[in-house]
Amino acid sequence: MMDLKIIGSASSGNGYILDNGNEALMIECGMAWKSVQKCVDFNVSRIQGAIISHEHGDHAKHAEKAQKSCVPVYASHGTIERIGLSGFNVHEMVAFQKYVIGNFTVMPFDVQHDAAEPFGFLIHHPETGLVLFATDTYYLKYTFPELNNIMLECNYRQDILDANVANGIVNPAQRNRTMKSHMSLDTCIETLMANDLADVNNLVLIHLSNTNSDAEYFRQAITSATGIIPKIARPGMIIPFCKDVF
Numbered sequence: 001m002m003d004l005k006i007i008g009s010a011s012s013g014n015g016y017i018l019d020n021g022n023e024a025l026m027i028e029c030g031m032a033w034k035s036v037q038k039c040v041d042f043n044v045s046r047i048q049g050a051i052i053s054h055e056h057g058d059h060a061k062h063a064e065k066a067q068k069s070c071v072p073v074y075a076s077h078g079t080i081e082r083i084g085l086s087g088f089n090v091h092e093m094v095a096f097q098k099y100v101i102g103n104f105t106v107m108p109f110d111v112q113h114d115a116a117e118p119f120g121f122l123i124h125h126p127e128t129g130l131v132l133f134a135t136d137t138y139y140l141k142y143t144f145p146e147l148n149n150i151m152l153e154c155n156y157r158q159d160i161l162d163a164n165v166a167n168g169i170v171n172p173a174q175r176n177r178t179m180k181s182h183m184s185l186d187t188c189i190e191t192l193m194a195n196d197l198a199d200v201n202n203l204v205l206i207h208l209s210n211t212n213s214d215a216e217y218f219r220q221a222i223t224s225a226t227g228i229i230p231k232i233a234r235p236g237m238i239i240p241f242c243k244d245v246f
């Protein structure tokens, strides 16, 4: 059975692994390699590939380590160029093409972030069904049918961000950057409501801001809007990611 294992989900580092004990897919390379090894019981050879959304350090800092550990790395041309990866085990992805990685099929799509060529991913595996992964994007211009599991950024709440600017905790430039690069709670709700959630088994809110979010409030707001109780991503969390409820 496939589990989603969360190694990290914050601006300090992002790393997720879908792992059924036989094969695994790494999502993001922002966490120390040791924590990745531990996550797959030190059996790195079962990681079929690593997909990276964009070049920022909290998502890509350890990409070269993955590559050198014989894990094929997949990202857009722009992301690979900015990370400075080249040579063996590096695969450039093109939006809306499908990539077969073990029994996983991954289709990247463009997202809205201050990076060279950032991607979100639709991931399919026979055990998980369709998984949506989208982080570091201030909105999603696409909707997706028949999702079974969702990992979506829910970074900040506007009034908390504004109050932090007023209190001098966040500077105005940071505020503007956040609003043009990360997803607010309101946009997260709008994004979810634009999709068909009938077959969704897991909704995981990822990449909450340390200063501009309120996990408990987010949980309640998303629950009342969608009828699905979301999980808030935390390091060390393991969530069964199945196609069906039972």
Ligand SMILES: [Zn+2]
Pocket: 054, 056, 113, 115, 136
């Ligand atoms: Zn970023």
